[in-house]
Amino acid sequence: MPTAPVPANRSLSLVDLVSLLYLGAVWGAVFVFMRIAAPEVGPVWAAEIRLAIGSAVLIAIAGLRTRRVLRGRLVAFMITGALFSAIPFTLISYATVTLPAGFTALLNAATPLFTAAVGVAFLGQRISGRVAAGLMVGIVAVVVLVGWSPLEPTTTTLLAVAAGLGVPLSYAFAGNFVRARLSDVPPLELATGVITAGALLALPVAILSGPPRMPALNGVISLVGVGTLSTAFAWPLFYRVLRRTTPTVASTATFIVPAFAMLWGSIVLGEAVGIELIVGFGLIMVSLLLVLGIVPAFPTRARARVTAVFATVLRAV
Numbered sequence: 001m002p003t004a005p006v007p008a009n010r011s012l013s014l015v016d017l018v019s020l021l022y023l024g025a026v027w028g029a030v031f032v033f034m035r036i037a038a039p040e041v042g043p044v045w046a047a048e049i050r051l052a053i054g055s056a057v058l059i060a061i062a063g064l065r066t067r068r069v070l071r072g073r074l075v076a077f078m079i080t081g082a083l084f085s086a087i088p089f090t091l092i093s094y095a096t097v098t099l100p101a102g103f104t105a106l107l108n109a110a111t112p113l114f115t116a117a118v119g120v121a122f123l124g125q126r127i128s129g130r131v132a133a134g135l136m137v138g139i140v141a142v143v144v145l146v147g148w149s150p151l152e153p154t155t156t157t158l159l160a161v162a163a164g165l166g167v168p169l170s171y172a173f174a175g176n177f178v179r180a181r182l183s184d185v186p187p188l189e190l191a192t193g194v195i196t197a198g199a200l201l202a203l204p205v206a207i208l209s210g211p212p213r214m215p216a217l218n219g220v221i222s223l224v225g226v227g228t229l230s231t232a233f234a235w236p237l238f239y240r241v242l243r244r245t246t247p248t249v250a251s252t253a254t255f256i257v258p259a260f261a262m263l264w265g266s267i268v269l270g271e272a273v274g275i276e277l278i279v280g281f282g283l284i285m286v287s288l289l290l291v292l293g294i295v296p297a298f299p300t301r302a303r304a305r306v307t308a309v310f311a312t313v314l315r316a317v
Contacts, residue, residue: 016249019241023253026230028260031101031108032268033226034093040219043093044205045212051085051199053227054235058192066192069185076181081197083174090202091163091170098160099151100271105261106141106280107164111254112287113138114172134290138255141283168254175251178242187239195235255284 038046059066070077095104113135116127127135151157182190206212215223242250258281265271 013244016241016244019237020250020253020256023234023238023241024256025260026234027253028105028257028262029264030092030226030230031096031105031257031261032264033222033230034096035101035265035269037215037219037222037226038093038097040215041212041223042206042209043097044090044202044209046093046223047086047089048199048202048206049212049223050089050226050231051195051202053224054231055192055196055199057228057232058188058195058236062188062192065186066189066196069189070193073182073185076177077193077197078201080174080178080182080194081199082201083170083177084194085198086201086205088167088170088174089198090205091166095160095164095167098156099164101265101269102258102262102271102273102277103151104160104164105258106277106284107161108167109141109254109258109284110138110165111168111171111175111251114168115175115251118172118176130290134287137283137290138287141280141287144280144283171251171254175242178239179246183243187243188236190239191232191235195231255287258284 034043034046034050037049040046041049092104092108095107099107116131116135120127178190185193238250238253241253258277262271262273262277262281266273
């Protein structure tokens with residue numbers, strides 16, 4: 001079935017920007033919710049329960065409409081469900097068992113970097129010099145974050161970091177796949193189908209991991225919160241932004257997530273905000289401004305002076 005044409009370079013509207021800020025807030029809470037719930041019920045079961053709650057809410061709202069959309073597209077929805085929910089949600093749960101909420105969220109902020117790279121490598125997309133510069137700054141931010149972290153470089157920590165970086169890689173393929181194959185599906189129906197497919201795909205893995213442990217009250221609250229606020233109510237909004245803009249722009253929601261993750265982690269879990277998190281977040285915000293094109297207009301002379309300074313530094317290096 002042919003997909004509807006979608007403008008590739010539509011500018012970011014105020015509604016889209018507010019949507020990205022909302023997504024940053026509720027997705028920042030994911031890392032706190034999972035930091036609490038994953039150790040209590042197990043990381044795989046935490047992801048499955050999140051998906052099951054989100055799926056139940058979305059089916060209750062748009063189940064009938066989604067059933068009609070699924071006809072002839074079951075494979076595409078299953079692929080998207082794996083890449084956009086089952087795999088990354090499980091990896092997030094696994095990473096948050098070991099890593100602080102803010103640290104894991106900053107790793108997740110690499111999503112636009114991977115998204116743009118996948119688009120260039122596999123879809124023949126082109127990026128401007130400004131966007132390329134923003135993505136390079138984002139890469140530096142991830143390097144600073146991981147290299148400057150006070151965490152002990154044990155095997156468990158390194159595996160958790162690898163899982164944290166696997167999340168944006170999965171999202172990158174998913175975002176481009178959705179734009180290529182499911183761009184004409186309305187956001188609510190798309191979210192319903194994807195989350196439900198993810199719940200079905202993650203269930204066998206959860207069962208093989210053993211029975212879930214009984215969570216305490218804070219674990220139950222966290223699972224309900226992540227399943228509703230951060231999943232059922234958030235993903236339709238994300239797919240709306242993705243449909244109106246581009247995969248790279250939509251994925252910049254993950255640039256906003258770390259600020260909220262560090263805020264919620266500090267308030268709820270009492271996590272310390274170290275210098276590596278502050279520097280990493282500052283670099284990520286610079287990357288966000290460049291990727292979105294929100295760049296201050298400097299006077300010509302000032303811009304020339306900055307360029308000259310950079311040229312001098314590069315020659316010295």
